[in-house]
Amino acid sequence: MPNLAQVRIPPNLLPQDGRFGCGPSKVDPRALKALAEAGSQLMGTSHRQAPVRSLVAAVKQGLVELFQLPAGYEVVLGVGGSTCFWDVATFGLIERRSQHLVFGEFSSKFAAAAAAAPHLQTPEVIESEPGTHPALQPGEGIDTYALTHNETSTGVAMPIRRPDPTGLVLVDATSAAGAMRVDPADFDCYYFAPQKVFASDGGLWLALMSPAALERVARIKAAGRWTPAFLDLGIAIENSRLDQTYNTPALATLFLLQDQLRWILDGGGLEFAAQRSERSSAAVYNWAESRPWASPFVADPQMRSPVVATIDLDPKVDAKLISAALRENGVVDTDAYRKLGRNQLRLGLFPAVEPADAEAITACIDYLVERLAD
Helix, strand or coil: CCCHHHCCCCCCCCCCCCECCCCCCCCCHHHHHHHHHHHHHCCCCCCCCHHHHHHHHHHHHHHHHHHCCCCCCEEEEEECHHHHHHHHHHHHCCCCCEEEEECCHHHHHHHHHHHHCCCCCCCEEEECCCCCCCCCCCCCCCCEEEEECEECCCCEECCCCCCCCCCEEEEECCCCCCCCCCCHHHCCEEEECCCCCCCCCCCEEEEEECHHHHHHHHHHHHCCCCCCHHHCHHHHHHHHCCCCCCCCCCHHHHHHHHHHHHHHHHHCCHHHHHHHHHHHHHHHHHHHHCCCCEEECCCCHHHECCCEEEEEECCCCCHHHHHHHHHHCCCECCECCCCCCCCEEEEECCCCCCHHHHHHHHHHHHHHHHHHHC
16 A cells, blocks of 8 residues: 555645634634734733724624624623533523434533533433434423534534424534524524634634523523523623623634624625535535545435535545545645544535635545555
């Protein structure tokens, strides 16, 4: 077998930018240049003063515009990322019992957090095999429905629909928000982090919250449920209304988030971003279906993610060797999700990725597979 690590892919086949990570994702060099030029006015300054609060206000307004949020919805943000928000929700949004649709690593983690919370009833968990998603099911005694718009670990996407007019709908949109269509009428809390579609860095969570969700937070808080201040959603809401976070955020993260948000809005908004990712993922899925040694992991085309493409490879084609060889050629972060344990490639195809680069990586993989056969 040839040593793929020593194979040099012809420059004319390589993508212009070789970053295909599922998070942190590609950050546009243009945004990094803007940060370098404007950062001295922001970095190293107080997050409670006008420059940073103006930036937070711009992020909030941009998200209202991008998602066309109805009157009464609010943008809330805090430090800690989406993983932190699962704990935030167990204290501030789930009243008694939640239902969780589980179909991968990240959707399972929120279910585990709710199950471990001593002040909540045992959640109802509806699970399906990786590569599929469960069906929505209204449940008896359920006050909170926990959905996932895009399961980053498996590349499965599911439509967001409100299963019950009385329960709150919480949607983990970490790898979907900003690149997948959604109707605010179908959610009460659509939460995400900025290191995927929004081409920024991690450590921040953002939540688009309906009046019903805001009222739920206030009611739980008034009932006296003990909550650590860092996880207190009521405190986060109060600070967000002042265009700040409870504790110090990473200012570069906010800057890059706002830059990408403005780029998406200037390009045409959510539809523009969704179409870019759909073009990229279609190129990858069509390529995989046309190769005898590759196939989309998600069998049902209706469940395939437009932003995270998972491609199974024949056992004769070692995905780890392919990923390692790609990395040696400057094409990085194509590895399968570690806990899924499949011989596959996983590609982040967020809007920042040029569709032409998505096509280019397929040519690079072809080139490497051909060298395996030599």
